Amino acid sequence: MGEMSEDMTSSSKSPSPSIRSPEQHVFLETLFVSLDPYLRSRMTGREDGLYSPQFNLNQVVSTFAVGRVIRSKDSNYGEGDIVLSPTAPVSEYCVVPSQTLIRKIDADAGVPLPEYISTLGVPGFAAWVGIQVVAEPIKAGSNVFISAAAGAVGMYAGQLAKLKGCRVVGSTGSDEKVRLVKEEFGYDDAFNYHKERDFDAALSKYFPNGIDVYLDNVGGEMLEAVLNHVNQHAKIPLCGMISGYNKVWTEREGVRNLLNLIGKDVKMQGYMVGSYLDRFGDFVKEMESHLKQGKISSKLKIFHGIDKFLESLGSLFTSSNIGKVVIQVK
């Protein structure tokens, strides 16, 4: 994905005739802004595991967004086009290089626009890469565990594993979310990790036959507990480790039982979705099909107004949300 150069990018509270709009750029009205945990790792001033490029001080924060083209200096885009940008400044209006745009969106396709940054965006893609690519091959009947199960990635990952005929159990942060992942996302079971604090006991209870696949979104203590319950040849796609994002690495919880990876022939593999962009087309095709057939459901937590950016970003780290967090700008 391209990075914008600073002098080519402007943001403003309202469109102004004086705004710079150079060739091969589009002027966008931002419609929906995506809030994702990886943004936190771009604000630490350290390369601390995720190696995401750091936002500079006094430079606008950028993220995935759905926008409408207000003016275009690229013949591929016309006024009124709806587009997906991976590096849109968090603002009501912006100018971005047109080559950075990921796709033009068919607004009449019957898919609600925020789904392009959810089911068909980073969280959907992250779930798909974990389950369909990194954990491959998953056999029907496999015992699959997903942490942060009611989060943006977890809700899709569980549904994709169910579509493969797996038994899926999730952990999440409230009784309401436990109910939701079972009723809305079709998980076979789920538990509230705030209530069932003895993770080892919980995993013994929910996985009497052990764990074949663990899609990790949290890291730390839960990952350690899982390693005492893995079956032979288990696979552990590492999607995120949100328990550590607010700490420097030396303060994170150490995982002491990695020896289980040897004794049980386990593959643990981290992945950044940006490394799998060659599969993005396959993903969109499959997920759009699931979505249109009603095989995948989605839950959005919508904040209203660009001034909710900090609040909505902070909410990702308090286990207070359900599903994908977005800002509806207008």
Next chain:
Amino acid sequence: MGEMSEDMTSSSKSPSPSIRSPEQHVFLETLFVSLDPYLRSRMTGREDGLYSPQFNLNQVVSTFAVGRVIRSKDSNYGEGDIVLSPTAPVSEYCVVPSQTLIRKIDADAGVPLPEYISTLGVPGFAAWVGIQVVAEPIKAGSNVFISAAAGAVGMYAGQLAKLKGCRVVGSTGSDEKVRLVKEEFGYDDAFNYHKERDFDAALSKYFPNGIDVYLDNVGGEMLEAVLNHVNQHAKIPLCGMISGYNKVWTEREGVRNLLNLIGKDVKMQGYMVGSYLDRFGDFVKEMESHLKQGKISSKLKIFHGIDKFLESLGSLFTSSNIGKVVIQVK
């Protein structure tokens, strides 16, 4: 590999005409006994990561051994045959079920007999699986790091990586061993981890371009240091974690920076050689060829006499050995 039933197995200080020797069994004179770190994990009374079956109290300890057939109740084996047993009682003589034997050894093939429990045995196979199977594909020019580089697995792993055109650096426990792995095993460089205690600084120095493959034999602190130096798409075959074998898992050093696995798209995969027995034939063919062409060299630490068993086993955990530890029984 088969397990022997207790009542079918006897051991004795000297052969006796009264020894039981049932059908489909062979009576062996033990020639060379293999000492390997995994034996420690069979003596803890706990399933603690490696999940090796525990030795029972008052039952003889068994290991890999080369033996000579003294008497046979199986038409496939005759008196004088040299055989490899994976579950020979640690004793001067023993009776084992003939179906448990791995292979008959051609004593005239020009390969010294202890090599069948070293280059062509568990350590050679463990190195081969790590480099040739789990880390596949390794590109020529890759930066490969191997811990316990002068140990039984490390010496072969480094040489196999060199044969693939990699740049190979090892860590080991003395200046003498540093010299040895460079001069004898062809490592490009090596360091003494007792002297260069700041592993992070050492890895910065020896891997200015980062690490592409890390074959882990030690776990703990060294693994954590490596994770701060991995390149994108690095591979970490986990062969052993000897730093933890004398501790229960809750007392082992935790690895705090697993987030690097995500940020760098790293695959970390544990393996037990017993899970790759379908590749044993390929391994023997390749390693025998290397051995006969002088492309692989080997260092043995030989203890003399079966009564050295405890001393030789203990020596595996003191960083005092070079190469593969065996007992020459006579």
